[in-house]
Amino acid sequence: VDEALKEFQHIDILVNSAAGNFLCPASALSFNAFKTVIDIDTIGTFNTSKVLFEKYFRDHGGVIVNITATLSYRGQALQVHAGTAKAAIDAMTRHLAVEWGPNNIRVNSLAPGPITGTEGYRRLGGKFAEESSQFDTIPLHRAGNKTEIAHSTLYLASPLSSYVTGTTLVVDGGSWLTSANNFPALLDFWAAGANKNQ
Template identity: 45%
Template sequence: MTDSTTTPAHAQVFRPGLLDGQVALVTGGGTGIGLGISELLAELGAHVVIASRKPEHLEAALASITARGYKASVVQLDVRDPERVKQVITDVAETHGRIDLLVNNAAGNFYAPSATLSPNAWKAVVEIDLYGTFYCSQAVYPIMAKQGGGRIVSTSMTLHYRGWPLMAHATAAKAGVDALTKTLAVEWAPQRIRVNAIAPGPIPTEGVRKAFTPPADSGVPDLFAAAEERMAEYARKGIPLGRWGSPRDVANMVAFLASPAGDWITGGIFVVDGGEWLAKAQP
């Protein structure tokens, strides 16, 4: 199993200092994929502002990044609160003078039967995944427009491409993220704001283990509770590239889109899953 801290140093593919002078705000940036993104952006020279609802996640992430000599700061933020979102993003821009990159990574997902999914459960996931993505994007728009451009990268998923039992709330929200990405990309292109999304495949972080553990009587395979050997077997057979993903795999795509290589890319949904969703789509 891999994560952002075990990726070998030789896997670094970007030149040092690639993002020097840039300011990046990463929501949900204190754990899992978000932490992997925060770490790589900081390694490449950006000042990373990590946002999370949970202070304990912020403290650990900040210590991890600054201990290695990189630039980072943290802010507590619930992306479901539009007024708080506006205030935080305004404060970040005033403190650092700009925001070059917004990564909408905050998400809340869990298995639940659609027939008995409570209104609160539906609302919680859709508000975090979809509303939060819109609130943050809308709040950063005037800042990026005034400074002459910027990048927005949102986190989607692949499950809504084929349907996934017990995940109606998350698949609906992430399908909305895809549509929102394309709409904002076209609408905000005149302001030189590039808007893209990334759809990660199976990446067994601790957060994913907790969120995607299905009820015992659901009939849905609990891949993350399986033995390491069974997980390795699934990766060999179910993922065409033959391994699980890591946060660094996703972070690499974010860095690419944030770099000059992404200057002419907007409105894209980039699947980073080792080909897993295509294999699942086969009859």
């Protein structure tokens, strides 16, 4: 933060996008692995937001966009660690929007769905990630792309959303509403090799 302020004299936008994610059933997840994801995602988001609030946003206002996920909306198999961390960030988004709104700080979160061409998509989807049949259960029948996430983030960070705060924008083509959540099949996928990505 200090380096950015020295270089640019002001900071208008903070995007918290750190994530630690892998597929793992809760029964096989170590205490340390769970804590690590919470530390990266949830604690990292709070720490960065609080430091920027104290050093600049408190007196000058600003925008915070937290990148979360839809994993907690229905309880996604093999994702207790990431779903818990991202749900906490969605809650944090609402709390900070209420507390920091009087300082002219808007806080929102964005929950992407399956986005092609990303490391997370490759790691979580494995060799099946790019198969078109994987998209049949998504209402829009396709995965999203990085440009669509960038545009959505830009909307939340820009004056176009000047009266939007404390909300989560889901950008997933409707996938969380309809995608399969077959625990036995996902467990087989994990056992067949997805667990090597931890």
